[in-house]
Amino acid sequence: MSGFYNLKAQLNSFLMExxxxxxxxxxxxxxxxxxxxxxxxxxxxxxxxxxxSLFLVVITGFIIGxxxxxxxxxxxxxxxxxxWMPSMVSIAIVREIGPIITALVCAGRIGxxxxxxxxxxxxxxxxxxxxxxxxxxxxxxxxxxxxxxxxMLPLLVIIGDFVALFxxxxxxxxxxxxxxxxxxxxxxxxxKFGDIIPATIKTFFFGFAIxxxxxxxxxxxxxxxEGVGKAANSAVVFTSxxxxxxxxxxxxxxxxxxxx
Amino acid sequence: xxxxxxxxxREIVLEIKNLHKHFGNNHVLNGFNMxxxxxxxxxxxGKSGSGKSVMIKCLVxxxxxxxxxxxxxxxxxxxxxQEALDIxxxxxxxxxxxxxxxxxxxxxxxxxxxxxxxxxxFGEHVDTEKMVIEALENVGLVSAIDLMPSELxxxxxxxxxxxxxLILQPKIxxxxxxxxxxxxxxxxxIIILMQDVQKKYGTSSLIITHDVDCSRVxxxxxxxxxxxxxxxxxxxxxxxxxxxxxxxxxFKH
Numbered sequence: 001m002s003g004f005y006n007l008k009a010q011l012n013s014f015l016m017e018x019x020x021x022x023x024x025x026x027x028x029x030x031x032x033x034x035x036x037x038x039x040x041x042x043x044x045x046x047x048x049x050x051x052x053s054l055f056l057v058v059i060t061g062f063i064i065g066x067x068x069x070x071x072x073x074x075x076x077x078x079x080x081x082x083x084w085m086p087s088m089v090s091i092a093i094v095r096e097i098g099p100i101i102t103a104l105v106c107a108g109r110i111g112x113x114x115x116x117x118x119x120x121x122x123x124x125x126x127x128x129x130x131x132x133x134x135x136x137x138x139x140x141x142x143x144x145x146x147x148x149x150x151x152m153l154p155l156l157v158i159i160g161d162f163v164a165l166f167x168x169x170x171x172x173x174x175x176x177x178x179x180x181x182x183x184x185x186x187x188x189x190x191x192k193f194g195d196i197i198p199a200t201i202k203t204f205f206f207g208f209a210i211x212x213x214x215x216x217x218x219x220x221x222x223x224x225x226e227g228v229g230k231a232a233n234s235a236v237v238f239t240s241x242x243x244x245x246x247x248x249x250x251x252x253x254x255x256x257x258x259x260x
Numbered sequence: 261x262x263x264x265x266x267x268x269x270r271e272i273v274l275e276i277k278n279l280h281k282h283f284g285n286n287h288v289l290n291g292f293n294m295x296x297x298x299x300x301x302x303x304x305x306g307k308s309g310s311g312k313s314v315m316i317k318c319l320v321x322x323x324x325x326x327x328x329x330x331x332x333x334x335x336x337x338x339x340x341x342q343e344a345l346d347i348x349x350x351x352x353x354x355x356x357x358x359x360x361x362x363x364x365x366x367x368x369x370x371x372x373x374x375x376x377x378x379x380x381x382f383g384e385h386v387d388t389e390k391m392v393i394e395a396l397e398n399v400g401l402v403s404a405i406d407l408m409p410s411e412l413x414x415x416x417x418x419x420x421x422x423x424x425x426l427i428l429q430p431k432i433x434x435x436x437x438x439x440x441x442x443x444x445x446x447x448x449x450i451i452i453l454m455q456d457v458q459k460k461y462g463t464s465s466l467i468i469t470h471d472v473d474c475s476r477v478x479x480x481x482x483x484x485x486x487x488x489x490x491x492x493x494x495x496x497x498x499x500x501x502x503x504x505x506x507x508x509x510x511f512k513h
Binding site: 117121124125126128130131132133134135136 | 376
């Protein structure tokens, strides 16, 4: 019986959190259009987030491209379809693997960073100090960060996709003696706007999810250093889950459009 | 300092009537009342966890009270909209217990930050550099202007935080445990600084503390916050000579 009550309490707390996150998100849309606009802070955040994650995205993308090609090659060879490699890899990377892997990397790097930064500002009363000085801390801290990651993630995904395709090309070049021109001609022949546009659009949603969850967890952090750790950790866990849900919805919606 | 018998003739700049606040079953404030007069140094003393910080946070709208009236410069802050509250806040300085300096900004940026929102108070073409230097001169730390908060000692952080509070030229300054966590010498320096600020700008100060020495030196009047109410009020001498055991407990060394 206590197990049932435990489950009920957990469900209650989860639903409460979803409700609070909804209000937090609604406030974002209200504040984002309100003056004054914090352009300087937005640019600083864009630079920080893009710069901080670029190396990780490049390394991850390169390895993903490399590994995907190495793993798939033997199977395609078995069916005599190795020439389809650039098309297959490019569609897989651009449509799905590039956006989701980059978003997950950024959730770990940026989402947890935002959660910890705002959490520590909450705990050390810096957010209260902003409020007392008449500055709107939500606008200065939350709006700029969410907007920055929403704008930067698509760029990071595009860079990650290119690097992944380059990694794939290297394998093809070494193992199959495929030239750069031939490989990328096949890549661009295979890719259609129907692959690129929906994949790019969903990265804006991914970026928004990373930003808003990280900010929500940090902004509402409980007191104490333990609270900061929890905020950073739960920001990553919750965002990762949310990314897969958004991805599922995006694929589902895209599929409906393809069927029309 | 002002002679206590002259204080009550002055204008009331801050008033709390029947303030209640609870967290779950814990009733922290149970009808707290107080008045702060213009140019006065009022010390509120209470044990740790007695609700001093909760009260001061309700005062600036950082926390919502359950009931009661909080009037700052004759405006009830519990009914003000956000914009009006932000404007009013420029007249209230708040020195946080842990200094609360923005750790991603230099000292200069920390001081410039509050000015950004109050151009209507100082005009569009405000000379921020001059104001920052003047505020730092008041606390004797002009040399720290380009340092990061992580490069400052605890006492320096408290002084910079005071400079950040002063930059908006507030009429009321709220001090939340201004000497806590500081060694006795630095604590004394902070108290002297608070007195200098009060003399120079004629501000009214509400000081939350459990430091008896600080209260003795700086207070014109004191209120003891016990069991969520204003249990006793008077000058330091009046309260320290009281025979009430609850009051006496505060002044035992």
